Amino acid sequence: MSEPDNQQLDNPYGRRDVAPEALARALKKLRARLPKHCLLTEPRALKPFESDGLTAIREVPWLVALPETAEQVAEVLAVCREEGVPVVPRGAGTGLSGGARPLSDGVLLGLSRLNQILEIDLANSAARVQPGVRNLAISEAVAEHGLYYAPDPSSQIACSIGGNVAENAGGVHCLKYGLTVNNVLGLKVLTLAGDELMIGGPGGDPQSLDLLALFCGSEGLLGVVTEVWVRLLPTPPERRVLLAAFPTVEGAAESVAAIIGRGLIPAGLEMMDTPAIRAAEAFVQAGYPTDAGAILLCELDGVPAEVESDVAMVVRVFQEFGAGDVQIASSAEEQARLWLGRKAAFPAVGRLSPDYYCMDGTIPRSRVAEVLGQISALSEQYGLAVANVFHAGDGNLHPLILYDANEQFGADILAACVAAGGTVTGEHGVGIEKLDAMCGQFSQAELEQFFRLRSAFDPDGLMNPGKAIPTLTRCSEIGGMHVHEGRLPFPNLERF
Amino acid sequence: MSEEFVQAVASARAMGQRLSIVGAGSKSGLTGNESSAEGRLLSTVEHTGIVDYRPDELVVTVRSGTPLKELNQALVREGQMLGFEPPEYRGLGTVGGAVAAGIAGPGRPWRGGARDAVLGVRMINGQAERLNFGGQVMKNVAGFDVSRLQAGAYGMLGLLLEVSLKVLPLPQAEQTLALEVSAEDAHARMLEWALKPYPITATAWLDGVLHVRLSGAEAAVNATAMIIGGQVRPDNGFWQALRDHSLSFFRSGTIACRQLAPASPLLPEDELIEWNGARRWSRANSGTGGYRVFGAGYAQHRCRDGGGDPAIAEYQARIKAAFDPDNLFNPELTDADVAA
Numbered sequence: 099m100s101e102p103d104n105q106q107l108d109n110p111y112g113r114r115d116v117a118p119e120a121l122a123r124a125l126k127k128l129r130a131r132l133p134k135h136c137l138l139t140e141p142r143a144l145k146p147f148e149s150d151g152l153t154a155i156r157e158v159p160w161l162v163a164l165p166e167t168a169e170q171v172a173e174v175l176a177v178c179r180e181e182g183v184p185v186v187p188r189g190a191g192t193g194l195s196g197g198a199r200p201l202s203d204g205v206l207l208g209l210s211r212l213n214q215i216l217e218i219d220l221a222n223s224a225a226r227v228q229p230g231v232r233n234l235a236i237s238e239a240v241a242e243h244g245l246y247y248a249p250d251p252s253s254q255i256a257c258s259i260g261g262n263v264a265e266n267a268g269g270v271h272c273l274k275y276g277l278t279v280n281n282v283l284g285l286k287v288l289t290l291a292g293d294e295l296m297i298g299g300p301g302g303d304p305q306s307l308d309l310l311a312l313f314c315g316s317e318g319l320l321g322v323v324t325e326v327w328v329r330l331l332p333t334p335p336e337r338r339v340l341l342a343a344f345p346t347v348e349g350a351a352e353s354v355a356a357i358i359g360r361g362l363i364p365a366g367l368e369m370m371d372t373p374a375i376r377a378a379e380a381f382v383q384a385g386y387p388t389d390a391g392a393i394l395l396c397e398l399d400g401v402p403a404e405v406e407s408d409v410a411m412v413v414r415v416f417q418e419f420g421a422g423d424v425q426i427a428s429s430a431e432e433q434a435r436l437w438l439g440r441k442a443a444f445p446a447v448g449r450l451s452p453d454y455y456c457m458d459g460t461i462p463r464s465r466v467a468e469v470l471g472q473i474s475a476l477s478e479q480y481g482l483a484v485a486n487v488f489h490a491g492d493g494n495l496h497p498l499i500l501y502d503a504n505e506q507f508g509a510d511i512l513a514a515c516v517a518a519g520g521t522v523t524g525e526h527g528v529g530i531e532k533l534d535a536m537c538g539q540f541s542q543a544e545l546e547q548f549f550r551l552r553s554a555f556d557p558d559g560l561m562n563p564g565k566a567i568p569t570l571t572r573c574s575e576i577g578g579m580h581v582h583e584g585r586l587p588f589p590n591l592e593r594f
Numbered sequence: 595m596s597e598e599f600v601q602a603v604a605s606a607r608a609m610g611q612r613l614s615i616v617g618a619g620s621k622s623g624l625t626g627n628e629s630s631a632e633g634r635l636l637s638t639v640e641h642t643g644i645v646d647y648r649p650d651e652l653v654v655t656v657r658s659g660t661p662l663k664e665l666n667q668a669l670v671r672e673g674q675m676l677g678f679e680p681p682e683y684r685g686l687g688t689v690g691g692a693v694a695a696g697i698a699g700p701g702r703p704w705r706g707g708a709r710d711a712v713l714g715v716r717m718i719n720g721q722a723e724r725l726n727f728g729g730q731v732m733k734n735v736a737g738f739d740v741s742r743l744q745a746g747a748y749g750m751l752g753l754l755l756e757v758s759l760k761v762l763p764l765p766q767a768e769q770t771l772a773l774e775v776s777a778e779d780a781h782a783r784m785l786e787w788a789l790k791p792y793p794i795t796a797t798a799w800l801d802g803v804l805h806v807r808l809s810g811a812e813a814a815v816n817a818t819a820m821i822i823g824g825q826v827r828p829d830n831g832f833w834q835a836l837r838d839h840s841l842s843f844f845r846s847g848t849i850a851c852r853q854l855a856p857a858s859p860l861l862p863e864d865e866l867i868e869w870n871g872a873r874r875w876s877r878a879n880s881g882t883g884g885y886r887v888f889g890a891g892y893a894q895h896r897c898r899d900g901g902g903d904p905a906i907a908e909y910q911a912r913i914k915a916a917f918d919p920d921n922l923f924n925p926e927l928t929d930a931d932v933a934a
Contacts, residue, residue: 221857223788244789266735277733279742280710293905301855301872307750307910308696311709311742315735332791359650361673361763401791403813460731462651492732493651524733532736539736543723547917548737554912567737 113563116183116203121160124181124205128163131173136211138162147206150191150198151253152531154453159186159200164208168324172288174207175322179290184560187318189229189261192253194456195529197265197317197565204563207322209260215239216325222300223330224283229260229323233267236328245330248275251525252441260323266315268525270366270440271397273491275331277525279314284327287313289320290556299327312551317527318562320555334399337365338409339433342421343390347371349420350392351466354490356415357396358463362408366397367491368440371470374447374485374498375439381446384439387423394421394490395440397433443487444498451483451500455508458532459515460494460524472514473497480507494524513538528566537573545570595641595657596716596724596755602636603753603922604722612925615749617659617688621695633925636753638690644668645756646730653713653730655758658690665689669761677705677762681838690754696746699837700796700807703788703856703869705762709745714758717744719751720918730758743913749924751917765795765809769816770832773804773824777860777867780804784870785857792818796833798868800843805832836868843875850876 128137138144139161148156160183163174178185184204191198200206213230220243225236233254237246250269251257257267262278263285275281284298298310313320344350350369357364370378371392379386386393394416398408409426416424427433439446447454461469470486473495477484484507488495495515499507512522512535522528522535536545548567552559606613612633638659646655649672656665663685669675679699680692693715696708714728728734728741744754775783780799787794793810806822807830808815819826835841843866856871866875914921 219857220789221785222855224855244791266739268733272733276706276710279739280706289909293909295905295909296903297906299855301853301858307747307913308709308743308745309906309909311739311745312913315739319738332789334791355650358652358763361766363652363763400810401793401814401817403817404793404811407811407813460733462648462653462730464648464651489733494731494733519729520731521729521734521736523736524731525735527735528737536736541725543721544725544727544737547719547723547725547740550916551738551740551913554909554916 113184113559116181120181120183121203124177124183125161127177127180128161128174128205131177132163132165132170136164136166136170138164147188147191147200147208150188150193150196150529152194152196152199152529154455155196155199155530157200157202159206160203162200162206162208164211166211168212168286168288171207171209171212171322171324172292172294174205175288175290176292178205178560179292179558182558182560184563185290185322186562187260187264187322189258189264190232190253190256192257193261193265193527193529194458195265195523195527195531197527197529197562198261199530199565201563209258209322212260212324213258218243219300220245224300224327225330226325226327227259228325229263230258233257233259233262240330241333244333246333247328248272248281248331249278252444259326259328263314263323263326264316264318265527266525268489268492268494270368270489272525273367273489274363274365277314279311281329282310282314282326283329285310285313285323286325287321287323290558290561294324295321315527317529317566319552319566320561334365334401336402336405337397337399337433338405339427339436340394340396340398340409340412340416341386341425341427341436342394342396342416343387343423344392344394344419344421346391346420347470348467350394351463351470351490353394353415353419353421354466355463356419357412358491360411360415362411364396364408364412364491365399366395367489368395369393369466369486369488369490370395370440370443371486373483374443374487377446377450377485378439378443381449382438382442384435384442385425386439390422395436440487443485447485447487447498447500453501455499455501455505456526457495457497457499457508457511458523458526459497459512459520460492461515461518461520463490463493465518465520466490466493466495469495469514469518473511476507476510476514482507489524492524493520509535530565533565533568533572534576536568537576542570542573545573596718599636599641599718599753599755600722600724603718603720606634606922607720607722607920610920611922613753613922614924615694615753617691617694618661618686620683620686620688621691621697633922638688638753641755647672649674649761651730652732652761652763653758654761655714655730655756656689657756658688658693658754660689661685662687662689662692670764673764674761675764676711676759678702678708678711679705679837680708683838684840689757689759693745693757693759694747694749694754700798700833700868703872704795707745709742711759711761712741712745712757713760715741715744715754716756717752717754720920720922724755725752728758732760750914752923765815767810767812767815768830769808769819770827770830771806771808771819771822771824772827773806773822774802775799775804776802777864781860781867781871784867787822788856788870792821794818796868797870798832798836798866800841800866807833843877852876
C-alpha cells in the first residue's frame with residue numbers, strides 16, 4: 099500500500115519523477131504494441147494537450163496515447179504499470195479543475211477515439227456507449243425514439259461521457275433529474291493492474307458494494323472507463339421557461355426556497371446577479387432586465403396538465419417575493435432566447451476581463467443570500483469584481499472572479515462555502531485546482547481513508563497522481579488540516 | 595454517544611474481537627440471524643434522533659438508530675418523503691439499517707435507490723476513526739463518493755453514525771390503477787410505458803393484476819389514468835404493503851428474488867414482477883436463473899448478488915480492507931459475500 103506521505107518526495111504531486119531510462123523503455127514498448135498514429139511524441143503535437151478547460155495550469159505531456167480500441171487502452175496501461183509511468187486519462191479536455199492536466203513524465207491517455215455508440219437498447223431504456231462519445235450525441239442519437247440522456251453540463255456539445263463519469267458531472271437540470279451518478283447504469287473499466295471490471299448494467303447495480311457510485315466522480319484515480327451504460331428518459335412533451343426579475347438577491351433566494359418548500363422541483367432553477375446580468379445582456383442581448391438585483395430562470399417540464407399548474411404556482415411565488423416583471427416563454431425560440439444569456443454568461447464575463455476564474459462551491463440553499471453577501475465583501479476587500487451565476491436550485495455557486503493573478507480571493511470563497519456547511523466543489527471536480535481547499539474540508543484521517551481506497555485499485559499510485567486528493571504533506575505545508583487561512587495556495591504553480 | 599462507539603471499536607480492535615453491527619434487527623433474516631452473529635453486538639438502537647431537517651433544502655440528517663417509521667412521520671408532516679421508500683418492516687427498521695441494506699421500495703426506477711438518496715455520512719471505520727464524507731448539499735464531488743458506497747454495504751466498511759438523505763416532496767395527487775392481465779401482457783405494458791413521459795412511479799404485477807401508481811399534479815394523474823385504463827383502487831395501501839414486504843405473498847414460505855434488466859424474458863416462477871420487470875420475486879425456490887434464495891418467512895432483500903465475478907469480488911475485498919483492515923465488522927457477512 100502506498101503511503102505517499104511516508105516517502106521522500108521529489109516533486110510536489112506526491113510522487114517521484116520517472117527515471118529517463120524507464121521512459122525510454124516505455125516508449126519502445128508502446129511503439130511495439132500500438133499503431134504509430136495512436137502515439138504523439140512531437141512537441142508540436144503535444145502542445146494542444148498541455149491543459150484541459152483550466153487553461154491557467156499547463157504542463158506539456160511526455161507522450162499522448164490515443165487508442166482506438168479498449169484492447170489498446172489495456173496495452174497502454176500495461177506498459178505504464180510495467181515501467182512505473184503515471185497515466186493521466188482525458189476525455190474531451192473540457193474539465194474546469196485541471197483533472198486532465200498532463201505530466202511531463204507521464205502518458206496522457208486520450209479516450210476521444212473511442213467514440214462509438216455501441217448499442218441503443220430501447221427495451222431497457224438504456225444505451226451502451228464508448229467513453230469518448232459526446233454527452234449531447236447520446237441525446238441526439240435517441241431523439242427519434244422520444245428519449246434523451248438527462249445530465250447536461252454546459253459543455254455538453256463537447257464534453258465526453260467518460261469525462262462526465264470521471265467528474266460526476268451535473269448541469270442545469272440535475273436538480274430534478276440527478277447527476278451523472280444517478281443516470282449511469284453500468285460501466286466497463288480497466289484498472290491499472292489489468293483487470294477488466296463489468297460494473298452494473300441495465301438491470302441496476304448487481305454488486306454488494308456499489309462500485310458504480312465509487313467510480314462516478316473518482317477523477318481517473320481508480321481506473322479507465324471503456325464503456326458506459328446510460329439510462330434514457332422519455333422526453334417531456336411540454337416545457338416552459340420563466341424569467342423573473344427581483345430587486346434584490348434576497349427576494350430571488352427566498353423564492354427558490356419557497357418553490358421547493360411547497361413541493362415543486364423545477365427542471366432547472368438558475369440565478370444571476372446584477373454584474374452577471376449586465377455582462378450577459380451586453381454580450382447577447384437576451385432581453386434581461388439590467389436594473390434588476392437578481393434574476394431567476396426557471397424551467398418547468400412534464401405532461402401539459404402538470405406544466406400548466408406548475409407555471410401558475412411558480413408565478414404566484416415570484417410575485418409573492420417581490421418579482422417585478424415575469425416573462426413566460428412557451429415557444430422553443432423564446433425559451434432559447436431566455437436561456438441564451440445564462441448560457442453565454444461565462445464568455446460574457448470573459449469579455450470584461452482578460453481572465454476569469456470560475457468557482458464551484460456548493461452551499462445549503464438557505465445560506466445563499468448570506469454567502470453572496472460575503473462574496474461581495476470579499477470582492478471589495480480584494481478589489482476584484484465578481485459576477486455570480488449559479489444553479490440556485492441546488493445551491494451550486496459559480497462566482498466568476500475577474501482576476502489578475504490573485505487566487506487568495508477564490509480560496510476565501512471556498513472557505514466560506516465550507517463554513518456554511520457546503521463543499522468546495524459541486525460538479526467541476528477537485529482536479530489540481532482545489533487540492534488546497536480540500537485540506538480545509540477534510541481531516542487527516544479522512545484524507546488517509548481516501549488514499550487507502552485509491553490503493554485498493556492502484557497501489558502504486560500511477561493513475562492520475564497528484565489530483566483530487568491532496569497529500570498530507572501538501573496540507574501541512576499550507577497550514578495543516580482544517581485550517582482555512584492557508585497562505586500558500588498553489589505554491590508550485592507559476593501563475594494562477 | 596458516538597464517542598462510546600469509537601471506544602467500542604477501538605477496544606474490539608485491541609482485543610482482536612469482531613463486531614456485528616445491528617440496528618433493531620428487522621432484517622436479521624437476511625443477514626443471518628443475530629444468534630448466528632459471530633462478533634460482539636454493536637447496537638445503534640440507542641443512537642436516535644433527527645439532527646437537522648430543513649424541508650426547503652430537501653435534506654434531512656438523522657442518527658443511524660432512529661426508527662425509519664419516526665423519520666417517515668416527520669417527513670410526512672412537512673409534505674415530504676424518502677424517494678427510495680425503504681421497508682419499515684413492522685415499524686422496526688432503523689434509518690441506518692435502511693441505508694446499510696440499501697433496499698428500495700416500489701418506486702426505485704423512477705425515484706432512485708438508497709444510494710441515490712445518500713448525500714453524506716458520519717461513520718467510524720475499522721481503525722476506530724470518526725469520519726465525515728459528503729455533506730448536506732445536493733451536489734458534492736469533493737473526494738471519492740464514500741457516502742454512497744455505504745448504501746448496500748451492510749456495515750462492512752464501518753459503523754454509520756449519521757446519514758444525510760435527499761428527500762422529495764410528496765406528490766400532490768396519487769392514484770392506483772389495477773388491470774387484470776397476464777404476466778406477459780403486464781410486462782409488455784411496463785416496457786412500453788417506460789418509453790412514455792407518463793407520471794408513473796410504480797408498477798407491480800401479482801396474482802393476475804397489474805398495479806400502476808401515478809403520482810404528480812392532479813390534472814396530470816387524471817389525464818394519464820384515462821390512457822392507462824383499468825380500475826381505480828380506493829386507496830394506495832397496496833404500495834405500502836409491497837414496500838414493507840407485508841403482502842401475504844411474502845409470508846408464504848421461502849422467498850427468492852432476482853434483479854435484472856427490465857426486458858429480460860419472464861420465467862414461469864416470476865410471481866411478483868415490479869420495477870418495470872427489473873425486480874422479480876418467486877416462491878418457487880428453484881435456486882436457478884439468478885434467483886437468490888432466502889430463509890423462510892423473510893422476504894429477501896439482497897437481490898443484488900455478487901454475481902460470482904471473481905475480479906469484482908477481489909476489488910470489493912480490497913475496499914473492505916481499506917476501511918476495515920482487521921476485518922472487525924460483520925464477519926458473517928464478509929465471509930459470505932465479499933471474500934473470494
